Amino acid sequence: MVTNDYQKEYDAVVIGAGNGGLTAAATLAGKGMKTLLIEQHNLPGGFATSFVRGRFEFEPSLHEISDFGPPEDKGATRQLLEDKIGLDLEWLRVPEAYRLIIPNEKGGRLDVVMPFGKEEYISKLEEYVPGSRPYVTDFISLCEEVVNAFTYLAESKGKADKNVLMDKYPNFLKTASYSLQDVLDAMKIPYLAQKILTAYWCYLGLGTKQVNFTIFAAMFYKYVMRAAYVPKYRSHGFTVALDKRIRELGGEILYNTKVEKILVKDGKVVGVETSKGDKIKTQFVISNASPHLVYNQLIYPKEEIPDIALKTCNARKVSFSAFVVYLGLNKSPQELGINEYSYFVYSTPDTNDIYKQFHELRRPTGQATVCLNNSIPDCSPEGTSIVYLTTLYSGDCWSKVEPKDYFELKNKIAEEMIDEFEKALGINIRDSIEEIEVATPATFASYTGAFNGSVYGYEPVPWDSVLPRMMCMNDEKYIKGLEFAGGFAFRCHGYSSSLQSGETAALLTYKDFMEVKNNEQTVEH
């Protein structure tokens, strides 16, 4: 039973100050809505934060932000943060797209360094795989069409003209329901070129046979064309700036406070209750917490949980958690022989095998490793470097781990990853470890309460990729006044998507808010 003893009232409450929650709150406050952002921790960011060990400040989850672009050619994420929200921060360009190493590739070791930029990328690939140019050129053109089609769909606000789609974006429509592998094969792209083109697959958390083509295409295209950027002072640098901006815009933020209930009456949001006993009246909630957490744990009373919302949760698959080894090394990247910023090391050639291994608690077969100094030279003291090695695990494969075995297990896996990285590059880093921290799925789960420790969102298989999510957005709004932001929202996971999802959720909320307000005024007059 929801009673009426509210202490305060807000136009909107945002649950969670992760990437999506922060941009949502900033956008709402910027529109003049009386906004309260509630965060369980004592600082903003969620996984977009930083932590200090000794003389190193580590970046916990970000590798690079896509869709950002240089100041003179801003991508959507830079536009959002700088032009719409008003942040003024230093961002650094990542020097190369990636270095990909597959030691056991068919026909021998594959070791390539790929540059940003369309021409540069195509030419470099031609060098590594002679004869690939026409295929890769076609592939990139197709990716461009996908990006333009998404732009058209977003601009048409759910009223896309079928004829325009058929006329201008026919290949988008043709590929929208297929996997990445289906499209690669249909285009007859040479095997090695496929391997190089798909290196980013792990950022989507699905092997090439499962991941929807269009979401991969959009991500790939934005990375290669617009390059990638990182914030100068770790993710904490921009999330703390967003915190400040929200307060400047009149928004309020409550830290060390957890939302325990979203109060719902007759299918509409009416308020929230917190761990500190706050009872707040509001008609609008944007949740940075996932639908899984909201529908299974937060909606109150339980009779208000729509069956269809639970079915939607249960039909989808929550994607991976992460395992990250953070190293503060007492040598410079040059001394260590680490010359690139971003490395993908895949111990086995087939992405689908690696995807399977991510479900098993054994030696990791895929890692994405970053040397932060190669984008931010002064991110650590002179003569030192910050390197972090990331792999993925499903939450479920940690279910049998007992606390007494936990510390040994995590160092064992960390050592295997260090070993793999050292072997792939032919270098030694373990003798230079001055600081080490290892985050496991349990660390991520402990830190934000994310469902099964997931650092991503729902798996973007073809039927649950961005396009079908977009097309079903209205049908799948199960509780009035409730929107979602963050990695579990419709744009899928990743920093850019999460940041942009907060803006989208805020704009949708604002539209509904104005409707309610206008109706109220009509009644009053």
Added chain:
Amino acid sequence: MSKQLNIKIKPLGFLDLLAFKNLIPTRKKNISNAAADLIEAAPPVNVLAQRLHPKAQHFVIEDVTFETSSAKTFRLVPDEESETGELAFFRPGQYLTFSFKINGSTVKRPYSISSSPNEALKGYYDITVKRDEGGFVSSYIFDNWDKGTKVTSSGPEGHFSYDNLRDSNKIIGIAGGCGITPFRSIAKSIIEGLLDIDLILFYGCNKKEDIIFYNEYKELEKNSDGKFKVVYVLAEEDLEGFEQGFITSDLIRRYTDIEKKSFFICGPQGLYNFIDKELVKENIERKFIRKEVFGEIKDIEKYEGFPQDATEERFNVKVHIGDDSSTIPAKATESLLVALERAGLCPPSGCRSGACGLCRSLLIDGNVYIPKDVDGRRMADIQFGYIHPCSTFPVSDVEMIVSREA
């Protein structure tokens, strides 16, 4: 608007529009075929996270042992009337942060766990507390904690633990006074086979009677197969079987070579000041020096750069917590955290040494002094005016926003 494209793509094989048309029906079908079950149980990783990092642990004191006239070991077992069933496993060297309500104000203090992780599996933690002259909380514990007392702590925290990927497996421990407590956990873990390291521990005390765990350490040394050895260094007594003086690098070298060995140091502030100078002489790489956080700085006026004319000053601190604002007094020589606690404002806190950031607060106005070696703030926090009140000292009237208690 997107520009007109001119794509010349070869026919995309079997890919067709039919699949596109089926996209939404497929989605609807998948959703309607799914179960409408509520997931009531926490998922496995969240369960593991909760077991490893409980937000709070509730205990009853089962036993109290006098170690010396001024040190007691408290054995803590789960409070059966609480939700604490098992005790969180931990890494030898970690601490628990305890909450106290003393004279109306809530304060927190970290205490190292002096028992081994295996003992936690058996159902108890030990913590060993030394009564500190003028120590407000340690005196409270001494006078108030007894068999049957109920106490509450955080989960295990801190980074003063051996790491096989980072540290040498030959450890030189240096302890002073109550800094001995984490080494009991480490030594027991060596004997129990949890840690595969050698530890030679240099333990500095004023007099023999101040030595904590003397007999127990003798026993542990005997059972350690040479992997654990203690060298006692007495400042004020010259006795046979004990070193006399201070823990200098020369003294250490008389017992062991120090190249490529890891130093683990835990003690009061004076010990760090002394050892730092000794290790600088030896040119030890930073990676081989691990120091436990040591709590609040008690002689801030001795720090370089502290404004000497402020030493006797008291300032007003305007504090905003949630919707409440108040103005409280603060001494220049006491941290802002202590001022907040004295005023009964229940601020969040953890390590009390500038490192963990749990007390992170926003300084709106005023000047403060933050000693460089305990400034554990993030770079962006420094830029945006955040402080860690536990390692921040007011040198003018200040205004700050503090988070609610965690």
